[in-house]
Amino acid sequence: MAPRQKSERVTIRTVAEDAGVSVAAVSKVLRDAYGVSDAMRLKVRQSMDKLSYRPHSAARGMRGQTYTVGVLMADIKNPFFPDIIDGIDDGLAGTQYLPLFGIGRGSSSVERAIVHAMVDRQIDGLIMIGQRMATADLDAIASEVPIVVIGHHAPEAQSFDSANNDDVRGGAIVAEHMLAQGYRRPAMITLGRNDLMSADVSQKRERGFADALRGAGFAEHDIRIASADDGLDDVTATVRALLESPEPPDAIFGWADYYALEVLSAVRALGFRVPDDIGIIGYDNAAPCAFTQNNLTSVDQFGREIGRQATRLLIERIKGRTQAEHFVVTPRLVARGSSMAPRVKAGDTLPSPSAQPDVAHK
Amino acid sequence: MAPRQKSERVTIRTVAEDAGVSVAAVSKVLRDAYGVSDAMRLKVRQSMDKLSYRPHSAARGMRGQTYTVGVLMADIKNPFFPDIIDGIDDGLAGTQYLPLFGIGRGSSSVERAIVHAMVDRQIDGLIMIGQRMATADLDAIASEVPIVVIGHHAPEAQSFDSANNDDVRGGAIVAEHMLAQGYRRPAMITLGRNDLMSADVSQKRERGFADALRGAGFAEHDIRIASADDGLDDVTATVRALLESPEPPDAIFGWADYYALEVLSAVRALGFRVPDDIGIIGYDNAAPCAFTQNNLTSVDQFGREIGRQATRLLIERIKGRTQAEHFVVTPRLVARGSSMAPRVKAGDTLPSPSAQPDVAHK
DNA sequence: CGTTCTACGTATATCGTTCTACACAATCTA
DNA sequence: TAGATTGTGTAGAACGATATACGTAGAACG
Numbered sequence: 001m002a003p004r005q006k007s008e009r010v011t012i013r014t015v016a017e018d019a020g021v022s023v024a025a026v027s028k029v030l031r032d033a034y035g036v037s038d039a040m041r042l043k044v045r046q047s048m049d050k051l052s053y054r055p056h057s058a059a060r061g062m063r064g065q066t067y068t069v070g071v072l073m074a075d076i077k078n079p080f081f082p083d084i085i086d087g088i089d090d091g092l093a094g095t096q097y098l099p100l101f102g103i104g105r106g107s108s109s110v111e112r113a114i115v116h117a118m119v120d121r122q123i124d125g126l127i128m129i130g131q132r133m134a135t136a137d138l139d140a141i142a143s144e145v146p147i148v149v150i151g152h153h154a155p156e157a158q159s160f161d162s163a164n165n166d167d168v169r170g171g172a173i174v175a176e177h178m179l180a181q182g183y184r185r186p187a188m189i190t191l192g193r194n195d196l197m198s199a200d201v202s203q204k205r206e207r208g209f210a211d212a213l214r215g216a217g218f219a220e221h222d223i224r225i226a227s228a229d230d231g232l233d234d235v236t237a238t239v240r241a242l243l244e245s246p247e248p249p250d251a252i253f254g255w256a257d258y259y260a261l262e263v264l265s266a267v268r269a270l271g272f273r274v275p276d277d278i279g280i281i282g283y284d285n286a287a288p289c290a291f292t293q294n295n296l297t298s299v300d301q302f303g304r305e306i307g308r309q310a311t312r313l314l315i316e317r318i319k320g321r322t323q324a325e326h327f328v329v330t331p332r333l334v335a336r337g338s339s340m341a342p343r344v345k346a347g348d349t350l351p352s353p354s355a356q357p358d359v360a361h362k
Numbered sequence: 363m364a365p366r367q368k369s370e371r372v373t374i375r376t377v378a379e380d381a382g383v384s385v386a387a388v389s390k391v392l393r394d395a396y397g398v399s400d401a402m403r404l405k406v407r408q409s410m411d412k413l414s415y416r417p418h419s420a421a422r423g424m425r426g427q428t429y430t431v432g433v434l435m436a437d438i439k440n441p442f443f444p445d446i447i448d449g450i451d452d453g454l455a456g457t458q459y460l461p462l463f464g465i466g467r468g469s470s471s472v473e474r475a476i477v478h479a480m481v482d483r484q485i486d487g488l489i490m491i492g493q494r495m496a497t498a499d500l501d502a503i504a505s506e507v508p509i510v511v512i513g514h515h516a517p518e519a520q521s522f523d524s525a526n527n528d529d530v531r532g533g534a535i536v537a538e539h540m541l542a543q544g545y546r547r548p549a550m551i552t553l554g555r556n557d558l559m560s561a562d563v564s565q566k567r568e569r570g571f572a573d574a575l576r577g578a579g580f581a582e583h584d585i586r587i588a589s590a591d592d593g594l595d596d597v598t599a600t601v602r603a604l605l606e607s608p609e610p611p612d613a614i615f616g617w618a619d620y621y622a623l624e625v626l627s628a629v630r631a632l633g634f635r636v637p638d639d640i641g642i643i644g645y646d647n648a649a650p651c652a653f654t655q656n657n658l659t660s661v662d663q664f665g666r667e668i669g670r671q672a673t674r675l676l677i678e679r680i681k682g683r684t685q686a687e688h689f690v691v692t693p694r695l696v697a698r699g700s701s702m703a704p705r706v707k708a709g710d711t712l713p714s715p716s717a718q719p720d721v722a723h724k
Numbered sequence: 725c726g727t728t729c730t731a732c733g734t735a736t737a738t739c740g741t742t743c744t745a746c747a748c749a750a751t752c753t754a
Numbered sequence: 755t756a757g758a759t760t761g762t763g764t765a766g767a768a769c770g771a772t773a774t775a776c777g778t779a780g781a782a783c784g
Contacts, residue, residue, distance in 0.1 A: 011740055022764045027742060035762055058428065058484040059740035061420030062769040068483065076444050077649065085438060085465060098479045101463035103447060117460045121419040121430065121483070232652060265653035287439065290594060291627035293655040373770055384734045389772060397732055421770035424739040 010053045019047040030055060031064070061122035067096045069314060070118035072111060074104045074130035074151075078258050080284035080303055084129055084150060087307020095315065097124070108132045119144050125314045128152070130201075146317035148310045151201050155326050161317060163310035163327040165301035167201045170331040171208025171253075173299055174281050177333050178251045179216055181341055183279050186213065187224040187249035189238060189263055202255045205283060209253060224249060230259055236266040243270060243278075251279035251339070257286040257298055264294060264338065279339040289336065297339035301331045372415045381409035392417060393426070423484035429458045431676060432480035434473060436466045436492035436513075440620045442646035442665055446491055446512060449669020457677065459486070470494045481506050487676045490514070492563075508679035510672045513563050517688050523679060525672040525689040527663035529563045532693040533570025533615075535661055536643050539695050540613045541578055544703055545641050548575065549586040549611035551600060551625055564617045567645060571615060586611060592621055598628035605632060605640075613641035613701070619648040619660055626656060626700065641701040651698065659701035663693045 012030070016023045021040060028036045029044040036044075047053075057066050071088060073081055088099060100123070102114035111131050118126060123145060128138075130151040141147055142159035149162045171188075178186040188209050191202045206225055213223050228238035242249060252267070254260025260282030264274060272278045282289060285300035309327040316325075374392070378385045383402060390398045391406040398406075409415075419428050433450060435443055450461060462485070464476035473493050480488060485507060490500075492513040503509055504521035511524045533550075540548040550571050553564045568587055575585050590600035604611060614629070616622025622644030626636060634640050644651060647662035671689040678687075 009740090012742095013740080023740090024742085024764060024766090025762090028763090031742080033742095037762065040762080054478060054482050056484075056740050057479070057482040058420045058423030059769095060742075062424065062740080062771090063742035064769095065742095066420065066483065068479075076438070076447060077441070079439070079441075082438050089467070098476070099465075100480075100483075101465060103461075103463060105451070114460070116416060117419075117430075118462075120416050121428070121462075261650070261653060261655075264655055268654040288623070288650070291623060292630040293623075293626055371770090374772095375770080385770095386734060386736090386772085387732090390733090393772080395772095399732060402732080418770050421739095422772070424741090424770080425772035426739095427772095 010051045012053075012055070015044065015047050015051060015053050018051060019044050065124045065318075066122045067098065068121075068123045069097050069099050070102060070115075070123040070126040071099050072102045072104060072114055072118070072126065072128045072131055074111070074132060075106055076103050078130070078256070079286035079288055080257060081129055083284075083286070083303030084307040084310075087304040087309075088127065088311050089307075090304070091308045091311025091315070097315070099127075104131065106132070108137075112137070115141055125318045127310050127314055146314060148314045148317070150306055150310050153200060153204060157326075158324045161310075161313040161325050161327075163306045163313060164201070165306065165329045165331045167204035167331075168208035168211075170283060170299045170301065171205035171210075172212035173208075173331065173333050174205075174253045174283070175209045175212035175216070177297070177335070177339065178253070178279060178281065181251075181279060181339055183251035183339075183341065185222070185224075185247060185249045186251045186253065187226065187242060188253040188255065189226050189228060189235070189242070189259070190255040191259070192227045192229045192234075205253075205255055230262065232262050232265065235259065235262040236269065239263055239266040240270060243267070243272065249278070251281070253281045253283075255283060257282040257284040257289055257296065260296060260298070261288060261294060264296065275338050275341045279341055281339050285334050289334070295337035297336045298334055299331045300334050302329050305329060372413045374415075374417065376413060377406065377409050377415050380413060381406045420484075427486045427680075428484045429460065430483075430485045431459050431461050432464060432477075432485040432488045433461050434464045434466060434476055434480075434488065434490045434493055436473070436494060437468055438465045440492070440618070441648035441650055442619060443491055445646075445648070445665030446669040446672075449666040449671075450489065450673050451669075452666070453670045453673025453677070459677070461489075466493065468494070470499075474499070477503055487680045489672050489676055508676060510676045510679070512668055512672050515562060515566060519688075520686045523672075523675040523687050523689075525668045525675060526563070527668065527691045527693045529566035529693075530570035530573075532645060532661045532663065533567035533572075534574035535570075535693065535695050536567075536615045536645070537571045537574035537578070539659070539697070539701065540615070540641060540643065543613075543641060543701055545613035545701075547584070547586075547609060547611045548613045548615065549588065549604060550615040550617065551588050551590060551597070551604070551621070552617040553621070554589045554591045554596075567617055592624065594624050594627065597621065597624040598631065601625055601628040602632060605629070605634065611640070613643070615643045615645075617645060619644040619646040619651055619658065622658060622660070623650060623656060626658065637700050637703045641703055643701050647696050651696070657699035659698045660696055661693045662696050664691050667691060 012023055012026050016026045021044065025036065025040060026044050029041050060066055092099060102118060104111040104114060111133060125146040128147060128149045131149065135154050135157060138147065138149065139159045147160045149160060151164065152162060153164055154162055175186055188206060190206055210223050226238050226242055228234040252263055254263040260280060264280050267274055267278050267280065274280055280296065282296050282298040285298040288294055289296040289298045306329065313325055313327065374385055374388050378388045383406065387398065387402060388406050391403050422428055454461060464480060466473040466476060473495060487508040490509060490511045493511065497516050497519060500509065500511060501521045509522045511522060513526065514524060515526055516524055537548055550568060552568055572585050572587065588600050588604055590596040614625055616625040622642060626642050629636055629640050629642065636642055642658065644658050644660040647660040650656055651658040651660045668691065675687055675689065
């Protein structure tokens with residue numbers, strides 16, 4: 001009937017012709033917009049199925065939404081992030097939105113480039129996981145697109161939402177557990193501050209950890225918090241320095257699991273037994289914690305729930321909410337072997353490497 | 363001068379007016395297209411900087427390229443994939459292209475949905491890592507967009523490229539190493555076949571492993587290849603069945619590292635020592651292999667190089683190559699503690715749990 | 725000096741949607 | 755019964771780039 005049939009791509013026009021209605025009508029059906037009768041909706045849907053029509057997202061982006069949400073992951077090696085992503089999938093299930101991911105490499109300039117690229121590609125909203133940008137940067141981005149941040153506390157921020165666990169409390173939980181287990185000289189190893197704005201959750205955990213020790217009567221110089229970049233070599237060097245110092249710690253808190261697993265490796269490589277000589281605790285309760293060879297005590301921050309909430313917040317923002325909302329969940333300690341010293345800590349002897357490094361695991 | 367200045371968004375038109383040239387000229391500069399003088403290029407570039415202009419990707423996508431390449435990752439928990447991604451970043455550095463990632467969840471229908479979504483968003487090309495679709499599906503996709511697959515062998519495919527290591531050879535390397543270390547009853551645990559088309563690299567590794575054992579004189583019923591879905595529970599159940607069978611293996615090859623680490627956990631949880639009672643070998647040489655607590659012998663397949671090559675192939679395809687190209691690299695064994703039994707395997711006694719499960723790691 | 729290149733620019737149709745404005749009929753209200 | 759309202763549908767202008775087709779000036783050539 002219609003004279004034109006040069007192109008082979010199925011467009012909204014093809015559907016309209018097939019269904020015998022206008023292009024605008026099809027568009028309305030597509031968007032579940034107001035002003036279509038049930039009869040028309042049905043007719044159009046059938047044509048779309050018959051032609052297996054898929055709307056062209058780039059074209060939609062020119063005027064309206066793309067139904068794409070961007071997710072910026074600060075890095076890809078963190079075994080905790082998959083939990084969050086499961087939560088995001090939960091939150092997106094049943095909606096038209098699809099997540100596309102950008103992967104930062106620990107540098108805020110790379111992150112910025114990715115965010116720009118996503119904005120240029122007309123994403124409808126953005127979830128940022130563990131990003132390293134300052135709140136001011138986030139405000140700027142929020143003026144272009146709705147965002148929700150995970151792993152960055154900004155309770156006063158109005159232009160964007162956030163979803164987090166209570167990291168200060170989490171840090172405190174760790175200190176309390178160490179003392180309850182009989183460890184006497186707890187220490188923490190945390191991320192170095194090379195990038196101007198490093199992950200601020202680590203700082204929150206440090207504060208909680210330190211405050212709890214203070215509360216238990218520790219003097220300022222007995223609160224030891226060392227730092228190292230992630231990566232086995234840096235961590236090992238710092239662990240070595242710590243354990244060879246005059247009053248070495250008998251328990252170490254690694255600021256996050258992926259990092260604590262490197263601490264675990266370093267401690268054992270130096271010939272110490274875990275948890276007998278040194279207790280080790282991580283943060284996130286990521287999947288590898290449960291492996292027998294790690295058996296790592298950790299703080300569960302309910303990543304999946306955080307991901308779900310973040311997604312809910314984002315969709316609300318996209319739909320028009322302008323009031324900020326900041327979700328916070330209370331973390332919980334999951335005790336495993338790495339912090340369960342069997343001994344009664346009577347003689348307060350300094351730990352030293354137990355004979356040989358454990359050959360079975362060498 | 364120009365009457366219109368209603369909108370605030372900086373478009374190609376804004377730049378053109380500022381630079382005093384036509385819109386078409388600016389577009390040419392943007393695309394490094396033919397027919398612009400150095401003087402004009404400079405002038406336009408300056409205006410773009412001054413206005414901090416960023417081209418609108420959706421609009422570009424309507425007629426030309428989006429300068430976005432999609433990367434489909436079969437899952438996000440595999441610690442090997444980051445290596446590949448590093449390679450992709452290498453390959454993309456210095457180009458205008460930016461990668462956006464889709465994350466499958468082990469199901470080919472989810473993967474298909476992601477691929478469609480990416481195509482609808484006008485990506486210029488697609489790299490698929492460890493995807494589970496059949497070659498026929500890939501042909502269909504390849505007719506819409508250039509693709510390169512990683513972790514799927516299709517040497518005869520003409521419509522798309524691939525980048526892989528030689529998985530058959532890799533499987534053989536493992537068997538040879540086990541025998542050289544004195545292990546006498548090697549076994550392999552590999553992925554279950556629940557999804558119709560599961561990762562075909564695992565099958566290649568199985569073949570290499572089995573062929574090598576045959577070559578060493580093993581009888582067919584002594585070549586044991588068990589299967590389990592990934593996930594600690596399934597793997598543990600299968601490992602238990604294997605180790606409690608009449609002639610239990612004394613060495614186990616896990617088809618990939620993320621999987622072998624679960625095997626390691628299961629074996630130790632059952633009270634066996636590694637490598638004394640049971641040797642364990644993985645595949646990929648992912649970062650966690652080097653941790654002291656894992657100390658996992660593995661096969662290095664040079665993921666970063668694979669990622670680099672895949673990217674090169676993709677860009678060539680985007681630029682117009684139609685002849686298929688299939689890159690294959692030869693893998694290499696990296697021996698670590700998990701496969702280094704110290705004993706001389708003289709008395710061929712069956713392994714049994716050494717006394718108690720190692721309390722220190724429980 | 726006319727013709728033919730070559731290099732550089734411009735004008736404008738086009739991509740596939742969404743959105744605004746409006747037409748029309750049926751129903752409600754005063 | 756006139757006027758307002760509601761429900762349903764259409765036409766056509768955007769959106770911001772790219773690609774095509776073409777114009778112009780200067781150089782090269784015979």
